[in-house]
Amino acid sequence: MELLKDLQQRYRQRYPASAALYDEAVAQTPGGVHGNLRHYPPFPLSFKRAEGARMIDVDGYTYTDYFLSYGSLILGHGHPSVREAVEKVWQIQGTSSFGTPHPMESEMVKVLREFYPSFESVRLTNSGLEATLLAVRLALAYTGRTHLAKFQGHYHGSHDQVLLNIHIDPRSREPIPVADSFGLPDYVKEHTVVLPFGDWESCEPLLERHKNHMGAVILEPMMGGYVPAPTGLVQNLRRWTQENNIPLIFDEVKTGFRVSLGGAQEYYGVKPDLTTLGKVVGGGFPIGVVGGKQEILSLCSPLRSQQPLFHSGTYNGNPMSLAAGLATMRQLSQPGYFDTIVENTRKLREGIEQLSEHYRAGWTTLGVGTIFNLVESGEPPLSKASGDGRLRRLQLDYLLMERGVFSKPMNRFSLSGVHEAQDIENTLKAFEQAFAALAYVKP
Incomplete structure (x- = not known):
């Protein structure tokens, strides 16, 4: 719990513009959001621009986006x-x-x-x-x-x-x-x-x-x-x-x-x-x-x-x-287009699972096609994260955001046709750094 508090404090310090916009929103909108699922503690990030597989928040940080507007944007942002x-x-x-x-x-x-x-x-x-x-x-x-x-x-x-x-x-x-x-x-x-x-x-x-x-x-x-x-x-x-x-x-x-x-x-x-x-x-x-x-x-x-x-x-x-x-x-419908998204999803999932096993992080992935989420290893696949699992997932999500990966805390991951090999590689580096930062195993 202390680690989560520390991560949330770093989050507040890292995103002052999002914090200011949230404070303004709370004064005139219930909970500061126009849909309850958009909120996460201590406040949701606000974004000012997106293109392809990237989003930029109001504090100027860039993310590889696996949220994709709750999975809607299977071609990415602003596809030609x-x-x-x-x-x-x-x-x-x-x-x-x-x-x-x-x-x-x-x-x-x-x-x-x-x-x-x-x-x-x-x-x-x-x-x-x-x-x-x-x-x-x-x-x-x-x-x-x-x-x-x-x-x-x-x-x-x-x-x-x-x-x-x-x-x-x-x-x-x-x-x-x-x-x-x-x-x-x-x-x-x-x-x-x-x-x-x-x-x-x-x-x-x-x-x-x-x-x-x-x-x-x-x-x-x-x-x-x-x-x-x-x-x-x-x-x-x-x-x-x-x-x-x-x-x-x-x-x-x-x-x-x-x-x-x-x-x-x-x-x-x-x-x-x-x-x-x-x-x-x-x-x-x-x-x-x-x-x-x-x-x-x-x-x-x-x-x-x-x-x-x-x-x-x-x-x-x-x-x-x-x-x-x-x-x-x-x-x-273009030949091979959807299959490529599925293949990139598979590569990302396999990479996350290998890293999790190496760092004894306790996560595996679950999903079909172009969509998946992280679930606790050894837990029944039909149970959703709660208690300690939810705490660990929030910690991981904050660390991923610090390293430029966004899927919204606790949310599933969706891939698009514009996520490329370099995006997968960078995302796996972020996962590795996050797992290491959580000290699942000593270096």
Whole structure:
């Protein structure tokens, strides 16, 4: 604990401009941030510029960026193809938002359906949160039932129906619904079935017990984007939901175009009924996607003879987001491009693990494709860092920032197409220096 205090004191002294901006923000914004996940102690860094795989903070320090706006920027910051595509929107369309249909919407839907065969129909939204909200609403309306099943440890945005049991207790085989925010109505807890992640034998009895009033099951097929569900769990869940005519929702906001170009559903060889996407699909601009079975999505069609399920949004399908997203997907489709990102991710992970073993640091990596995180060696892969592990991870993250590596404390690492061999080498040097500074072994 003393080491952490020392590192935080060095952090305060090193980043006076970020500290001043944070103090100013706290006076006029709750907690000084416009999203709770952006905060970390003693204050978050503020950045003034980014390019490629680099970010520069307001104190002038440069970082190799593995945060990439929560993994959204798989081409890196300001990729030329994305910039060109967005500039063309101004030149050709002349506006950032029509609020009406336009040709690029159909183009985006066609491209998405090529990558995701489960997409018979698609609706565009403005964020992953909006996408999961719509997907759950559609599924419950389709079944006419009231209960949603979700897995503990899985995050699907901050709307009421899914803001429960985000933190995982690997010892619990029958989790009790727990709200992760006050202000949620009791209805949410009373109509949510929380499932243990990773163990079908524990899940099945809970599903069977509640199947008569269960309207949908939602999960991150890879928790947090980097913890893969056991293949047997995914396959059994798909079988069970099909047998009981209960829609299965894959939340692929983090994993879409990251674990593979076809997402986690391509990795597992499983077609969900509904899928939510975000992040990478917008190329750095706000976007969300709900894709899946036409008979479910048609419920929100204004052409229905009965009252439609309502869904709308001023900026849905805006040309800026679609142009940036289409440019990103065209680049990812270039032969070998995505494979190179995967290979660089593998090299970085192997290098970190070798250094950790040498310095007896106690860390390994976990993930698939272009995304991973550090987890404690020997710990169950489904448990998230807590207690001593969280303390050690924070210490490591502060030391990495001092050495020019940024992923936001406690956050996963995402790679891009502009991370090069020299970036990997420099990052591994930073890890080596950090492990040595923590004195896991004597020199």
